Amino acid sequence: xxxxxxxxxxxxxxxxxxxxxxxxxxxxxxxxxxxxxxxxxxxxxxxxxxxxxxxxxxxxxxxxxxxxxxxxxxxxxxxxxxxxxxxxxxxxxxxxxxxxxxxxxxxxxxxxxxxxxxxxxxxxxxxxxxxxxxxxxxxxxxxxxxxxxxxxxxxxxxxxxxxxxxxxxxxxxxxxxxxxxxxxxxxxxxxxxxxxxxxxxxxxxxxxxxxxxxxxxx
Numbered sequence: 001x002x003x004x005x006x007x008x009x010x011x012x013x014x015x016x017x018x019x020x021x022x023x024x025x026x027x028x029x030x031x032x033x034x035x036x037x038x039x040x041x042x043x044x045x046x047x048x049x050x051x052x053x054x055x056x057x058x059x060x061x062x063x064x065x066x067x068x069x070x071x072x073x074x075x076x077x078x079x080x081x082x083x084x085x086x087x088x089x090x091x092x093x094x095x096x097x098x099x100x101x102x103x104x105x106x107x108x109x110x111x112x113x114x115x116x117x118x119x120x121x122x123x124x125x126x127x128x129x130x131x132x133x134x135x136x137x138x139x140x141x142x143x144x145x146x147x148x149x150x151x152x153x154x155x156x157x158x159x160x161x162x163x164x165x166x167x168x169x170x171x172x173x174x175x176x177x178x179x180x181x182x183x184x185x186x187x188x189x190x191x192x193x194x195x196x197x198x199x200x201x202x203x204x205x206x207x208x209x210x211x212x213x214x215x216x217x218x
Contacts, residue, residue: 005092005119006031006065006085008107011048011056012184013141013160014096014122014176017134019060020191021121022094030090032057033065033081040068046183047145047211052196055216059192075110083114091117098122098130098178127176131165139189142200143182144212150181153210157200160184185214 007019009032023029034053035044042049050066057064065084067077082093093111097103097120104120111118122130134141141160146153151173158164165175174181188195197217204211 003092004028004030004090005094006033006082006090007062007094008096009034009053009056009064010046010096010183011043011053011186012046013131013134013139013186014098016096016139016141016186016189016191017130018094018096018121020137020139020189022119023191025121027092027094027119029060029062029094030088031065031085032060032062033067033078033085033093035074035078036066036068038068038070038073040066044069044074045145045180046185048185048214051216052185052198052214055196056186056192059194059196061193079110079113082111082116086114086116091115092119093117094119094121096120096122098127098176099124100178127174127178128165131160131176132162135160135162137190139186140195141184141186142198142212144185144214145183146210147181147208148205148210149208150179153205155182156203156210156212 005027009015065081067081069077093116095107108118143158146156168175199215199217201213
């Protein structure tokens with residue numbers, strides 16, 4: 001890979017590792033795309049406030065694009081953003097999918113509609129191997145969303161470490177969170193110029209999920 005790309009950016013571990021891998025492979029990051037809730041106040045799934053995604057983008061030194069959508073309008077908003085990137089001369093999209101075929105198919109089909117190539121740097125590699133690479137390369141991340149139907153709420157706020165992976169796997173929980181067991185926020189690593197200074201200010205529960213209240217340090 002030696003061309004410009006837009007990275008699908010959740011703010012979490014998988015998108016960060018995919019971005020890192022794409023750069024190591026010679027790719028040139030030109031944009032980040034983060035999908036938000038319809039009111040554009042918090043990101044989809046990870047529920048991160050805009051200021052944190054912006055801080056990550058600033059530390060990466062890459063322009064950020066956001067699109068707000070509910071699930072009915074998601075595809076249209078996603079396609080509009082990708083079309084904008086393609087028309088700006090960015091031929092590739094980079095995504096952090098690992099082994100979920102349905103999502104891979106959706107992403108490839110969506111990108112093809114606007115003439116863009118979908119690249120998946122993590123695809124079909126063992127989940128545990130990717131997680132260990134993430135930690136060993138110096139990334140720092142924390143669990144900020146827990147699906148309490150799939151794992152204990154007590155894991156909220158935990159730093160993502162090898163020991164944490166072992167603990168989750170001992171309980172029969174996927175330590176990669178590929179089925180939506182949990183989501184993370186990345187605050188440091190080899191892709192960032194400076195660490196993202198975050199504070200955890202409590203937590204709240206909604207619809208079977210526990211969310212960490214995350215803000216930038218002031």
